[in-house]
Amino acid sequence: MWSTPSxxxxxxxxxxxxxxxxxxxxxxxxxxxxxxxxxxxNEEVPIQSLLPWAEEMPTHCKLPQDVATEK
Structure with missing residues (x-):
């Protein structure tokens, strides 16, 4: 997969x-x-609702708070 520019x-x-x-x-x-x-x-889903920072992101997609804040 990495052997070509594409x-x-x-x-x-x-x-x-x-x-x-x-x-x-x-x-x-x-x-x-x-x-x-x-x-x-849904082909017409608003793209804003799919962005990683969207407020309506389901909770099952989110990391636990303690893991998300470790950096």
């Missing part, structure tokens, strides 16, 4: 999503699963 670009996009989720106190796997499920169920 593979490197794809990898960096995924890494960026994961790091942004972590920086916003989310569990990356649960967050990405939520986003992809919402997109699959």
């Amino acid at each position: 593979g490197a670009k794809s990898s960096s996009a995924i890494y960026s999503l994961i790091q942004t989720a972590l920086e916003n106190g989310l569990k990356p796997l649960e967050y990405l699963t939520h986003v992809f499920t919402q997109i699959q169920r």
Whole structure:
């Protein structure tokens, strides 16, 4: 996957999503699963509701408070 420029670009996009989720106190796997499920169920889902800092993010996507504040 990293042996081509497009593979490197794809990898960096995924890494960026994961790091942004972590920086916003989310569990990356649960967050990405939520986003992809919402997109699959509703093509017109507001993009703002899928951003890692969205207030309406489900609690199962969030890291426990003590883990989220450790840095």
